[in-house]
Amino acid sequence: MAVPENPANGQKPAERPLIMRFAARSDVGRIRSKNDDSAYAGRHLAVVADGMGGHAGGDVASAATVLDMIHLDRDDYDGDAGTILADEIQTANSLLSELVHINPKLAGMGTTVTALLLAEGKLHFAHIGDSRAYRLRDGEFEQVSIDHTFVQRLIDEGRLKPEEAETHPHKNVLMRVLGDVDASPELDLDTLDVKPGDRWLLCSDGLNYVAGHAVERTVKETKDLRECVETLVDLTLEAGSPDNVTVVMVEIVEETPDDVSTAAVDVIPSVGAAKPAAAAEAPGAPAGNQSEDDGEPDADSAAEPASERSGSSVVEPASTDPHLGEHLTAEVLREELSSRPHELVGAAASAAETGSIPTIGGRTVARRAATLLTHKAEPAQGDEDETLVPLKPRRWITWSIAGLVLLVLGVGLWLGYAWTQTRYYVGEFDSRVAIYNGVSQRLGPIQLSRLETVTELPMSSLPPFSQQRVRQTVPANDLYDAQRIVKNLELTGTTSPEEGCPTASASAPATPSAPAPTPTDPAASPAAEASASTPASPSPSPTPTVTCEVGQ
Template sequence: MALVFRFAARSDVGKVRAKNDDSAYAGRYLAVVADGMGGHAGGNIASASTVLDLVHLDRKDYDDDAGTHLADEIQTANSLLSELVSTNPQLAGMGTTVTAMLLNGEKISFAHIGDSRAYRLKNDVFEQISVDHTFVQRLIEEGRLKPEEAEVHPHKNVLMRVLGDVDASPELDLTTFDAEPGERWLLCSDGLNAVLDDATVERIIRETRDLSACVNTLVDLTLAGGSPDNITIVVVDVDTATPEDLRTAALTALPPAREAAGEKDSDTSTDDATPGVAIRADVIREDLSSRPHTLVGSAALATETGQIPIVTQRSTERRAAMMLTHKAAPADTVEDDQTEEASAPRRRRWLLPAALALMALILAAVLSLGYVWTQTRYYVATFDNRVAIYNGVAQTLGPIPLSHVDQTTDIPVSSLPEFQRNRLENTLAASDLEHAQDIVEDLRQSLRALPCPPESNPSPSAGPSPTVSASPETASPEPSSSGSPTPEPSASASPASPGATAEASPSASASADAAPGEAASCGGRVQ
């Protein structure tokens, strides 16, 4: 039994916000809601980029697990957001929630991250399918907070998991459900839950059978309640497919994106967009025209008018190729099928060279930036048995050294204490050149502080060593018998030995003559 989605969607900027950071898409097999964050800079970009990265999944009859495709594409969308941030630093910190469902045969693959929500009405049971990835929800699960207290908690909007500039591989909630005709799903951003409670939402979902009327009622009630945030709603019914559903390629009328996205006073038009934007938007519009769908919020703004150029300019090759590869064709036109199959390999042929060229450019940029960073570093090590200052880091990239000698000092490594020599062998890292010079000065000071070893006794062949001190017998006068002191000077203290006095302290003389900043010589050895 072939199943499809009947759908309706609407997005509104609300009563307080200046722009719409929400995006949503609903089609025959795919429904997704994304609530962007990141303030003025990037919330709308994050949600629009993510939704437009997923729209090519809106097709039937996946050969294998459709949930794997959905999860992989959401992870890819996350990587592309990171690329956007790397090329546009002003977008740092942007992110988006994602709540999506993909119909394949009689199974619905469900993926969720963030605090947008999914509800289901099936077999007369209305329940919330998604789990909020918020700080207060974690407190509730741990039993530290009651559900009724969460609505007034000061940190109720703090998200623990999102897509975007926070995690290279975010954790998604992935589930697969059995699909049955008659069940109804509601996907919404948290702008709905900020105003309407679950009981009110359930009553409208149950009582309003017309999908458009159901969506409009929910949005209007939220606006009447003040709508402090953007509000985006997608409602889908699971239904049995008709032959017309399988053949149709007519475009479902889109809502006025500029007004829905809160750009009521903008004077920018498609003609004013950056060159290349119109081409990119045309590719998206061409793909969307092949299937019934509704696109709302910032994603519609980017697609219809090119008002978000950064979304329509980025990753042109990847998204255009994927959209055209999966482009739907009328079921009753065999020639079109054959043409599509023949053209797909030609389109894919240039994808590999383009991807390799992009990877080469990214690698070259990373290596270049890495080398520039290494040249801001310094360290102290040895060079030709001397203490030297190196510019760079003490590693090599293959055969390429990442450092060179910047300055060579006059400090001999062999004269340093052993522990200092060991430190130099392992290199002494410095944050900058001034720090490296301070390290050298510390080594020089430790060299000066080395004590000179005591002199060894001279050999007998060296001759008598003169002394200036008198012996006790000669220095003390003997009293005469008459009681008058008549000291006799010792011969060793006689003025006749001036040479002895001049030779008394050769080491002291050498120390006095040492030039400032040089190592003192002890016994002919440089310390």
């Protein structure tokens, strides 16, 4: 950006880096019993995730994804911020697959992700699913993201009008999401130019129930970010949206000396200031076998608050008490959040506040903190607590057996299909007799035959019996046999459809008898009269038949 020269020394002052002001709000909505949406907004990162998966997994999917990405809210990138953003989303996808592997009840869960990462004067954009990203620049409001839905594909192909999408019965069918359905989902990625004053709106599909012009007017006319998100959510609730709704507003500004004042809100007290001691003293603190485990770190953290930020103070208790893993992971997450201005809403905020962070069995606290939050080097002693190392060979054996079974099954299916392609049959195509290669069966969506030849013989020229046989298909041993069947059908086709297939033609006309003598003929002899009185027997003639052979 252009910076005026300092008249005192003739030099340009140092350029101020760009950061984001932000505000966020999430609401469960009028109908849903739980919030499956999650969102995070900070000075360099904004992300919205809309989870799905029914009663069990929607909130887990969105919370795990958002909490896995919060460590990206920083500015120390070396030209690879876009790549890191995409890789982190793929890592979150792997995390969801591992969670499903540990708990099969979560099978089928997934989440959308729409994220912005501001780094090095550029805005890196990543998107999958039907959450949306809008940009307001110089008075122009536009949707930047593309919905990965079935109806959007129909619109792109020209098979559906945009105004028809809202009433389409499959408008909520997603074509691309994060989850255990795809090991490497396809993301929409882009690097966009940015300038101070740009405003971005990230939202879940719950906001779609508000008219587009109302959303645009609110974003343009409401200058305060907090008021803007509150208004948009209130409009959604007034519209009777049956879904959760989550809204994040960010504005690109120059960084000021007081970073916290540049943000829309300070650190959320319920997340950043929540300490284990406070949780233990609360009236609703969980009791049971975890109370003793939680008591020890509470005392340590209360006695030495300054040492909590060091990596060793968090890792060392985990090596002596494996039951503290989830609690310490939540505490590390809280400290990570407390280190920067941010706003966390939805299922992710609930997980951070309660400590119910989705974790992977076999990962130590140090590994979780290093890989998902602080990216610090992993302590060597952390590997001693790795309990799944002996199970790795078993996993390879399982995958090998599964691969072998799939290979045998695939070879068997291929051989069966190859055999079907040596067979032929006669059937109907476009009201004409046709020859097909294969068998007249289907294996699920796979048709086991293909059209070989369409003859000029119309079905209407065949007798009803032959028409019925052809429609039911007539099997043939090979192509020559199929051609023979067609020739036989052509013979039966010489008979009109009304006559059917006769078993025999009418007898040949009888030989006419000798004419009787005329009564007026006086010369007629008695012998002649006797002969005339006895009718002449017609000479026998063979009765021709028509063979109605179709396939035999």
